[in-house]
Amino acid sequence: MGSNATADKSADKSADKSADKDKSEKSQGDNTETHEKVDIHSLHGKAKAPALQPFTFERSSKLFARALERIPGGVNSPVRACKSVGREPIFMAHADGPHMFDEDKNRYLDYVGSWGAMILGHCHPRVMEAIETAVRNSTSFGAPSRAEVEMAELICEIVPSLEMVRMVNSGTEACMSAIRLARAFTKRSLIVKFDGCYHGHADSFLVKAGSGLATLGISSSPGAPEELTKLTLSLPYNDVDALREAFAKKSDEIAAIIVEPIVGNAGLITPSDEFIKCMVGLCKDSGALLIYDEVMTGFRVAFGGAQELHKVKPDLSCFGKVIGGGLPVGAYGGRKDVMEHIAPQGSVYQAGTLSGNPLAMAAGLAQLRFLKANKPYARLGEITELLANGLKEIAAKEDIAVPLQVTHVPGMVSFFFTDKPVTDFESALTCDTELFGKVWRGLLERGIYWPPSQFESAFISTVHSKADVHETLVAFEASLRAAIAKDK
Numbered sequence: 001m002g003s004n005a006t007a008d009k010s011a012d013k014s015a016d017k018s019a020d021k022d023k024s025e026k027s028q029g030d031n032t033e034t035h036e037k038v039d040i041h042s043l044h045g046k047a048k049a050p051a052l053q054p055f056t057f058e059r060s061s062k063l064f065a066r067a068l069e070r071i072p073g074g075v076n077s078p079v080r081a082c083k084s085v086g087r088e089p090i091f092m093a094h095a096d097g098p099h100m101f102d103e104d105k106n107r108y109l110d111y112v113g114s115w116g117a118m119i120l121g122h123c124h125p126r127v128m129e130a131i132e133t134a135v136r137n138s139t140s141f142g143a144p145s146r147a148e149v150e151m152a153e154l155i156c157e158i159v160p161s162l163e164m165v166r167m168v169n170s171g172t173e174a175c176m177s178a179i180r181l182a183r184a185f186t187k188r189s190l191i192v193k194f195d196g197c198y199h200g201h202a203d204s205f206l207v208k209a210g211s212g213l214a215t216l217g218i219s220s221s222p223g224a225p226e227e228l229t230k231l232t233l234s235l236p237y238n239d240v241d242a243l244r245e246a247f248a249k250k251s252d253e254i255a256a257i258i259v260e261p262i263v264g265n266a267g268l269i270t271p272s273d274e275f276i277k278c279m280v281g282l283c284k285d286s287g288a289l290l291i292y293d294e295v296m297t298g299f300r301v302a303f304g305g306a307q308e309l310h311k312v313k314p315d316l317s318c319f320g321k322v323i324g325g326g327l328p329v330g331a332y333g334g335r336k337d338v339m340e341h342i343a344p345q346g347s348v349y350q351a352g353t354l355s356g357n358p359l360a361m362a363a364g365l366a367q368l369r370f371l372k373a374n375k376p377y378a379r380l381g382e383i384t385e386l387l388a389n390g391l392k393e394i395a396a397k398e399d400i401a402v403p404l405q406v407t408h409v410p411g412m413v414s415f416f417f418t419d420k421p422v423t424d425f426e427s428a429l430t431c432d433t434e435l436f437g438k439v440w441r442g443l444l445e446r447g448i449y450w451p452p453s454q455f456e457s458a459f460i461s462t463v464h465s466k467a468d469v470h471e472t473l474v475a476f477e478a479s480l481r482a483a484i485a486k487d488k
């Protein structure tokens with residue numbers, strides 16, 4: 001036992017269409033090697049954006065009324081309801097590149113990106129081709145297939161801390177399975193997590209959780225038995241004293257620390273170096289496992305995820321979103337001596353009817369291979385920084401002067417209306433959520449679909465261009481000016 005944790009998008013989107021066709025034909029059936037290098041910013045544009053309509057939401061409203069009759073709250077995941085930003089949800093009809101189009105034919109520049117999954121933008125040709133090819137062979141086998149082996153090999157190659165990996169169907173499943181494994185491996189029961197972090201909706205994680213729970217202002221959920229949630233210690237993020245104290249008192253009971261290595265679910269919050277070192281050290285000394293929940297950050301903030309940026313080798317890691325290319329996938333993996341405890345090799349039970357689904361594997365593999373061949377991370381970082389700096393500059397203008405904190409890492413950004421640096425959930429909660437709601441509604445009416453919650457990160461794709469950032473900043477300035485004018 002013991003822890004070893006140590007280009008702008010082309011103005012003329014159609015220019016390369018024929019070249020794309022050639023490339024896509026070449027890649028049909030190519031399921032073993034990386035794709036060739038191409039101009040990744042010229043691959044979209046099949047659907048030309050329609051001229052902007054005056055925004056009306058009639059069809060969305062009608063669908064929402066129908067949805068409310070049959071779906072709790074009218075949505076299949078709470079944050080989508082847009083409750084905390086004071087409006088009804090928008091029903092999307094189709095999407096392309098960085099844009100989404102709703103039922104009323106309004107066009108939006110999308111900063112949700114299916115909550116991080118669509119790192120290459122919507123309808124990426126490589127991903128779509130891979131799905132189209134795979135679907136001809138059946139939508140599910142319920143038996144092993146080649147793509148699962150290729151996926152496992154590729155993920156382990158990209159993330160060096162992974163020696164073995166198990167595919168599941170969601171980030172929730174990945175995190176839930178990882179803590180079961182950690183508990184079985186260490187023969188201990190306590191799990192340490194951090195306030196405002198979200199690791200999916202399994203009972204053990206619904207303690208001071210971020211994401212939808214933070215958005216709705218609830219910290220836990222009825223139905224999660226107290227007997228179980230008592231086994232979860234939730235500590236303030238970035239607080240090394242609290243962490244040391246918890247380990248001083250309970251080190252031989254703690255099975256694992258599970259952490260968002262860069263928080264996305266309380267808005268974006270970055271960790272201090274000291275905090276990372278402290279987690280690694282405490283796990284190593286106590287024998288607890290360090291679990292990096294990279295469901296949001298994996299293959300996004302760097303190809304090897306946050307652990308590549310932090311130069312940390314966690315014992316276990318959880319993934320989702322990007323590895324599915326927009327289809328429902330999760331994965332957890334790590335040290336071989338730990339992963340070997342999973343059934344059928346070991347006795348820790350975890351299973352799934354659709355795990356390793358061939359369509360999901362095809363989409364995920366295509367997305368990961370494209371990222372591997374084109375390494376868009378430096379540019380993604382530049383575009384994100386351009387946006388983050390622009391937001392700060394606007395808020396600081398003399399005639400606006402609204403206190404604003406902007407946090408960002410490549411591909412993820414948040415803004416908080418507060419004068420306090422946001423380093424943990426408590427400081428995130430100091431922000432003016434009412435002003436956020438007003439600005440969000442202003443952005444929406446100007447064609448920007450920002451995550452409909454203060455406590456979520458926005459996601460930037462590799463096909464967001466400088467022109468898109470400019471459009472966003474113009475909309476942000478107009479929305480902020482309008483919001484504060486109404487306040488006066």
Ligand SMILES: Cc1ncc(COP(=O)(O)O)c(C=O)c1O
Binds near residue numbers: 169199201264265293
């Ligand atoms: C860090 C993190 N972990 C776990 C999850 C749960 O993933 P899923 O929604 O796929 O169940 C999420 C979802 O947003 C997440 O951001």
